[in-house]
Amino acid sequence: MLSYKVALVGNPNVGKSTIFNSLTGMKQHTGNWTGKTVSNCQGYYKFNNTHFALVDIPGTYSLMSNSEEEEIARNYICFNKLDAVVIVVDATALERNLNLVFQVMEITSNIVVCVNLLDEAKKKGITIDFKKLSNLLGVPVVGAIGKKKKTLNNLKNVILKVCSRKIEPSPKLIKYLPIIEDAISLISSEISAPYPISRWIALKLICNNEKLISSISHNFKLILDTPNINAKLDEISCLLSRNDVKQDNIENLLLSSILKQCEYVTKKVCTYKDVNYTKNTIKIDKILTSKKFGIPIMLLFLCLLFWITIVGANYPSQLLSEFFGFLKEKILIFFEYVHSPEWLTGLLVNGIYQTVTWIVSVMLPPMAIFFPLFTILEDLGFLPRIAFNLDRCFKCACTSGKQALTMCMGVTMW
Ligand SMILES: Nc1nc2c(ncn2[C@@H]2O[C@H](COP(=O)(O)OP(=O)(O)O)[C@@H](O)[C@H]2O)c(=O)[nH]1
Ligand SMILES: [Mg+2]
Incomplete structure (x- = not known):
């Protein structure tokens, strides 16, 4: 029986592992955070009397730099004899995802573009003309909803056609300067x-x-x-x-x-159905990432975040510390009652208990305030914009703007 080897590539969180699981029946971890799939995972499926070995590759935004995920993806596409590469893209963020599509097309021609998350796109009023997209890219394009197996039949069909050379994609490569x-x-x-x-x-x-x-x-x-x-x-x-x-x-x-x-x-x-929604988002995006307002607005937000965290944490810290102090007195009374030697009381109560409760009362409240606030900012899309604004500055230290977020966490803990 014929057997083909196919790789799934795409940005993080576009549903590669979900599609992989739906096709192969395996249970590769899926999750909505970056870098969930950290190594290649291989599975198998059968379609039309043909075997397919499918490989789920870690998500990556580009193939140009030398981060770990990018190297794994690039080396896999380049140095393996693949019959087809399926590039999974997010229907709600096509423009950002096409970057990877154009980069992969420079390496191989046997490509299928799978536009996933169509249900999300529908909710947001986004429609994509697959035929036009396919003409502009020069490769077959299919739509999918990763979680619904039925929607993947067309994908399986097109993968088979590309593998068996019934469809011969001819990618329209980028014309540089x-x-x-x-x-x-x-x-x-x-x-x-x-x-x-x-x-x-x-x-x-x-x-x-x-x-x-x-x-x-x-x-x-x-x-x-x-x-x-x-x-x-x-x-x-x-x-x-x-x-x-x-x-x-x-x-x-x-x-x-x-x-x-x-x-x-x-x-x-x-x-876009709700054109105003998109226009407004673009307007807000332009302001938040502009040279003039981007940095001041970001600093204002970060100061507010730090202020809420640091000032707000004082009250629960105080309460916790009073509570642990009250408990300490009771524990000391108990130790006296059982005639515990002074060194043991010192070690357990003034040493271990005191240190642990001190750490808990100082660290827990800022964490309990900071992380939920950070999550809200992430959901609002503000954190990626902060990372974007600071990218150039962090590049001077040979790192990326994303590190700013880890640094913020560090500052609050400090
Ligand atoms: N609504 C919706 N969610 C999806 C779809 N495909 C995947 N997801 C969800 O998107 C998240 C990321 O999926 P995952 O397969 O881990 O993405 P990967 O990083 O590309 O491997 C998971 O929570 C999936 O359940 C889809 O077509 N529609
Ligand atoms: Mg994955």
């Missing part, structure tokens, strides 16, 4: 790999991603430091510097071209 395209065409002819991977390797050479280049040459058994390639790279480096393109800015330029295309495609295929 002319200078980058010139650089790509200068070097891609030197790379003896099939299209589109030759173009992708050319891009990685131009970006000078050393770690990735060495794993590409190792896995594809390609020699990438030939005199010819090095000469072309020197030529490209001259070409770029003549055009004022700095080496460490190339990836930003690539990303901005991809994001522009994501915006263009989303505008073409998405319609």
